[in-house]
Amino acid sequence: MTCFDFPAAISALAIAQPDHPAVICGDKSIDYGRFGARVEAVAATLAKLGTAPGDAVAIVAASSVDYAVLWAAALRLRAVAAPLAPSSTPAQIAAMVADSGARLVFVDAASRREFADVLKDRVLVDLDDLDKWIDTTAEAPPLAELDPQGAFNIIYSSGTTGTPKGIVQSAAMRSLHITGAKALGYDDKSVTLLSTPLYSNTTLVSFLPTLAWGGTVVLQPKFNAAEWLKLAETHAATHTMLVPVQYRRVLAEPSFDNHTLSLVMKFCTSAPFPAELKAEVLRRMPGGLVEFFGMTEGGVSFLLAAHLFPDKLHTVGRASEGHAVRIIDEDGNDVAPGTPGEIVGQSPATMNGYRNRPDLTDKAYWTAPDGSRWLRTGDIGRLDEEGFLTLMDRAKDxxxxxxxxxxxxxxxxxxxxxxxxxxxxxxxxxxxxxxxxxxxxxxxxxxxxxxxxxxxxxxxxxxxxxxxxxxxxxxxxxxxxxxxxxxxxxxxxxxxx
Structure with missing residues (x-):
């Protein structure tokens, strides 16, 4: 399989469509020509400061144009992007940065105030004032050869207690996300409105394909339903990713009917999406609706094209192409269709493992009697005769x-x-x-x-x-x-x- 080379694509787009908008956030906008140049400048400075392929670059900040630049710059060096949630506790941030091994931590003003004390042993760089940090005399090294199994990014799990686990996703795994998204209408005319954060895999499954295929990303750092509608109309957004509670708030916004939307495809993931809400989204918002169900760790994922299967809105769809699923009972036996059990799966889009935690990586898998390994989801569900999955609950719930x-x-x-x-x-x-x-x-x-x-x-x-x-x-x-x-x-x- 050919692995999609994200930084090479950004460099090519900077030449092919230099005046086309790449990222918009508030009153700031950057086209592909300037985006590519800024990525090179940041990558050059990172390299001069010793960042090498495989090194982690940590980010603790709200979404912004330069957050997007930093993502691409880390990948330009074949380094590993490690975006961290500013909503974490100081102890969690310190533990995640230490786990990632990042020497440099890019922060906005709010994160500097919150976490400076616990990151005294790291170099903090102000993402809000990147121009002062960029070394204009530095030169970026040639683009290194792409290792498909090399780490692309680390996404830390959203655990509510203890230290989140670092989920290492490879270039090959991200390549599958990007190339698979092509079938969902991403191209150089796409305008993707994103109001979930850039440290979340929820966002990245739309953010990365939009840039990879030359579209425009519009970032809303803090979700507000009325403002979201204005942004969607102003920028003629064609794609968006919202979690269920955001769809509910957009539809409940009193000004909803005053806006003209141009949406071609809408996405949802990360939380239970009630059938009645899916039906309302289909009825009141233009374009298709696709629900994803899966884990940041990978394994099996499911896709429901709700606009094509209106009689299956109570499900999360069928296993994606090339993915395998089994439903097993507590003893590891396959259950009959319609019987609840734990969902386990296999796919090429599976994590390398949990960073520095081979013990937890091993526990994440179930080994079948034939010796094959299946990633455990921890979710309970049942498959119908057509292969559509109805979610029941988390096993722990x-x-x-x-x-x-x-x-x-x-x-x-x-x-x-x-x-x-x-x-x-x-x-x-x-x-x-x-x-x-x-x-x-x-x-x-x-x-x-x-x-x-x-x-x-x-x-x-x-x-x-x-x-x-x-x-x-x-x-x-x-x-x-x-x-x-x-x-x-x-x-x-x-x-x-």
Whole structure:
């Protein structure tokens, strides 16, 4: 397989379409000619300071034009981009930087204030003032030969406790993402609006293909639904990646119907995407809708072209081309179609491993009786006869109550069907009587908790019934929209039988 060479593509685009806009963020814009030149200048300075192929370059900042430049500059040297979430704790940032091995850490003003004390042993570079740092006398070395299995980037998992794991993705893995995206309409006329951060794999699966194929990336550093609609209309955005809660907020924005959208293809990933929300997106927003389900680690991924399969909106689609999936029970046996089990998979687009953690890398795999290795997802799902996957829950979120397996998603579906309920999340709480029992956290302004609990339980089976229902103003979420169920469990102040 030929491996797509991202930095070589950027250099070629700088010559072929120098005046075409590459990245826009707020009032700043850079065309491909200037983008290519700035990438060379940053790469040259990095090289003069000793950055070599395989070295990590860490970034802790909000999205910006120069954040995009730095991504490309690190790759120009065959170095490894290590983007880190500014929402991390200082201890986590220090641990991730140490794990990556990065000597240079690029920060914006907010991250410098937050993390300077824990990064005293590193060289901090102000991404907001890159011109002062660039050495105009430095020269970039020739583009080194591409090693398909060499590290392209490190994405740190969004764990809510402890130190996130460094997921090492190879050039070959990213190549598959970029070349596969061509079929989704990316070309030099694409305008991709991105409001998720540049340290998230959610964003990168749209960001990198857009630049690779010569399109324009429009960055919104902090999501706001009204502003997103203005940006989409102003720039005639053709592509976008939004997580489910962002779609919900865009559709609920009072000014929605006042905007003309030019979307050709919309994407979603990273969090459960309810069927009713998919249907509303298809009904009210132009263009196709594609949902991705998979892990940053790779293995099997699923794709649902919702506009082509409107009768499958309750699923996350079928395994992508060249990917293999198995659904196994707790003993490692394949289950029959329609039976829930853990999703495991194989594909060429799989991580090299967790950086510096061969023990965790080994634990990430299930070995079949024939000796083949399958990446574990930790998710529970079932395949129908046509190969479409319905997600149940994370294995760790499954509730075992009185010996019965209870899937929170089944309970959440009943609760959210009540007209006054906006969102719901169900978690397991310890119970002396049952071992575990379900408790719901619900966003339903003005509702009565006991009334909602009674009406929900009326629609649930005996083993599924809620022990408690707690009204909350909003559900806690990660930066990519995942509900943080651990925080909900930790916040519960009541008692259950």
């Amino acid at each position: 499954m509730i075992i109550s009185g010996g019965f397996n209870i899937y929170p998603s089944d309970i959440e579906a009943v609760i959210t069907a009540l007209p006054e309920v906006r969102e719901a999340a169900v978690v397991a709480m310890p119970s002396d009587r049952w071992g575990e029992t379900p408790v719901a956290f619900v966003v339903a302004p003005g509702a009565d908790a006991e009334d909602l609990k009674a009406r929900s339980n009326a629609g649930l089976g005996k083993t599924q019934r809620l022990a408690a229902l707690v009204l909350v103003d909003e559900l806690p979420r990660s930066h990519i929209g995942k509900v943080l169920k651990r925080e909900l469990r930790d916040s519960f102040a009541g008692k259950v039988d």
